[in-house]
Amino acid sequence: MTPGELLSLATQTCLDAAKLLHEAHVSVASKGAYDQVSSADLEVETYLRSALTSGVPGSAVVGEELGSASASVTWFVDPIDGTRNFVRGIPLACISVAAAVDGQLVAGCVLDPFRDELFTAAVGVPFSVRSTGLVVAPGESPRPLVLTDIPLPGSPYSGEMELLSSLMEVADVRRVYVTALSLAWVAAGRADAAANLGIHPWDVAAGSVLVRAAGGEFWPVGADGFVAGRGEIVGWLRSQLEGIVS
Template identity: 45%
Template sequence: MTLLLDTATEAARSVGPRLRKAFRSRPEVATKRDFHDPVTEHDRAAEETIRAVIDARVPGSAIVGEEGGSTGSGDLTWYVDPIDGTANFAAGLPFFCVSIAAAVRGELVAGVVYDPVRDDEFTATTGGAWCNGTPIRSRGAAADREAMLLCSYPTPLDLDAEGEAALRRYRRLLESFSAVRRPGSAALNLAHVAAGWSDAAFGTASHPWDVAAGALLVRQAGGVYLGDPLVKGDYLAHVGGFDLAGSALAEVSGRLPREES
């Protein structure tokens, strides 16, 4: 696990200088699925660099990346998002990160979420979770009325699928939580919940490269992560001691299991 975490950390930090230099340069933006799904040359270049570091340090690994798709095979799989929060990065909003996780035979064992603007490095193994080398604990509010919720719901896809019901669910969250924010990076949202800087996070139709590292962070910091981080789908995370049963999140995220998976 030390080798895997060191590799993930080296790979994430290797693209930090490029991303900091390009930040607020208003890079040209292309789109993938639709205009809500942007990509820049820096996403692709950063993933190529990350893949090169992984291939050099741990040759023969399988890699699942947002930009490069799936390559390789074997028991060890890396999940790579070179810029989680591309829309923020492209516009100049300082809330984006690099997310890299390693799983062995389907079990997450190491991960890093690196915020290159603040130089915050969140790391986790099955032995614990840290921010900049200091152990972190996922502790915070116990109930909605004192809690900060970070979410992406409802997305345009949620609105297409659920219509006005999605807006009613979002209103329920706004009315219940002390504050609801939509920062725009699932991985960084989860890292902040792991550190106890926010109390809950919720997202729909997320990919493994978005949440794998963050899920490990939350769980190893003593928080709760609901959903399968290695399968595209919904997720919910909260700090330890949060009353999910009494939360509006229990209603809005009703499709999720009520136990860790």
């Protein structure tokens, strides 16, 4: 399948999976001191896995809740990015699906089910936003807008509080706790950069495709960090995070 065909399958699968959330009776369990999983996470990921591997026989899934495998075509799935927001009724969460072919990410889809906004891109398919709600064209600001979850509770890294303090001197900062949606907003020009530590491949796979397709940069940092965006703030953030994880 072409990247465009993989994107079409990912998009339709995300849209169908979002319908499950309207009927979900949500229960919550702990995944550790600072993380949670809901019954909706498990139900949505089960659906995504079935639909994607049926659409591309022989493909494999790397997912947050139900394990990981790899194949020539591999899907990266986050059924609900922002679970801690979702279970509290805070409308900051999304469904994220990306496709990789022979290890190279080629398509990404992020769906915000609360605002019915769909962010998509693929190799050969331009970045696009489909929204049925109010959309305001991003304006200019004298300071860059940065999305980050730093400092993370229970983080193994020192220096995160100092980084946040320094960042607030040079940028407007928002902490949203939903990495895939943060990257989609960067791609759409709503923020200038996003940066996080403690991430997993399914957190950033789709978003990295979107950012690069929209003309931005995406840089892995260390084993579990990234910086993405446009402008000088990207280089500044990258050097700061590299100093923390080294």
